[in-house]
Amino acid sequence: MPNTIPECSADTDLDEMYRLLDAAGCLVVHDMAGADEITAVRTELDAHMAAAAVKADDPKEFYPGHTRRVIALMHRSPAMRELMMHPTIGQLNDRHLLGNCKKWQLNVGAxxxxxxxxxxxxxHREENLFPYWEPPRPNLILATMWAMSDFTADNGGTQLVPGSHRWDGDRVATPDEVVRAEMPAGSVLVWLGGTLHGGGANITADEWRYGVVLTYTLGWLRQEENQFLSIPLADVLALPADVRMRLGFDRDYGDGLGFYDPSVLLNETR
Ligand SMILES: O=C(O)CCC(=O)C(=O)O
Structure with a gap:
């Protein structure tokens, strides 16, 4: 497996895009968000980011110190909701997840x-959330990282281990198998739920790396971020049906899971 992250443009044929992603377990897609979209997301999240605690490092903690982390994005950022629904990401989700479910949904946003x-x-692997299978697991998750600033090897560009989505769980990556995602703002790093990855060290003097991670999972699995408690219900009910569905608010994710009576909240007849 070549020790690089494949790259392509946003208008690359979907078959080719998924072929690159499936082979390496990761892929950078350029020019997915424009300057206006980046500004909108950053503006909507600005106050939340400013209020986020920046802690000193504790080497035992999963999340490194000197970082800011904000969740509940689907409530806090309408612009990020739009990117969550991006058609190219939707088509990659269709290819990767629909073999194992009827509908996929958002898993977590941060x-x-x-x-x-x-x-x-x-x-780590995103699919470690589901330890009841041993790696390599069935397709359970597809992950994306939207670059809101340039990502470099020095400023915290995501670490990835190409090819590790096919490894057994006990294989440990050697330092030369780890690569760091470098991409301009507006790009999206896509990786599979079985691919080893992690945030990168920031060795710059004064640059903050800004990314938004959105992962997606099978409709019949429990979501990592509890969307039912992350957005006020009145706001959910005002969203278009396709967005609500991707947030996990929908009937029939398959095999009878998630049913409800729509006349109670949605004022719809059955
Ligand atoms: O920040 C990144 O580049 C990756 C983040 C990640 O993997 C995590 O928060 O679990």
Whole structure:
């Protein structure tokens, strides 16, 4: 497996995009968000980011210190909701997840700023949330990282281990197997739920790396971030049905899971 993260443009043919992603377990797609969208997301999240605690590092903690982390993005940022629904990401989700479910949904969203002095995060797999299968697991998660600033090898660019989505759980990555995602703002790093990855160390003097991670999972699995308690219900009910569905508010994710009586809240007849 070449020790690089493949890259492509946003208009690359979907078959080719998924082929690159499936082969390496990760892929950078350029020019997915424009300057206006980045500004909108950053503006909507600004006050929350400013209020986020920046802690000193505790090497035992999963999340390194010198970072800012904000969740509940689907409530806090309408612009991020739009990016959550991006059609190219939707098509990649269709390819990766629909073999194992009828509908996929958002799993978690977090805005992550990595500041000077932050260490490498411990390498992990998104699918470790579901330890009842041993790696390599069935397709359970697809992850995306939207670059809201330039990502470099020095400022915290995500660490990835290409090819590790096919490894057994006990294989440990050697330092030369780890690569750091470098991409301009507006790009999206996509990786599979079985790919080893982690936030990168920031060895710059004064640059903060800003990314938004959105991961998606099978409709019949419990979501990592509890969307039912992350957005006021009145706001959920005002969202378009397709967005509500991707947030986990929908009937029939398959095999009878998630049913409800729509006349109670939605004022709809059955
Ligand atoms: O910040 C990153 O680049 C990756 C973040 C991550 O993997 C995590 O927060 O679990």
């Amino acid at each position: 805005a992550l700023e990595i500041g000077p002095g932050a260490r490498d995060q411990i390498l």
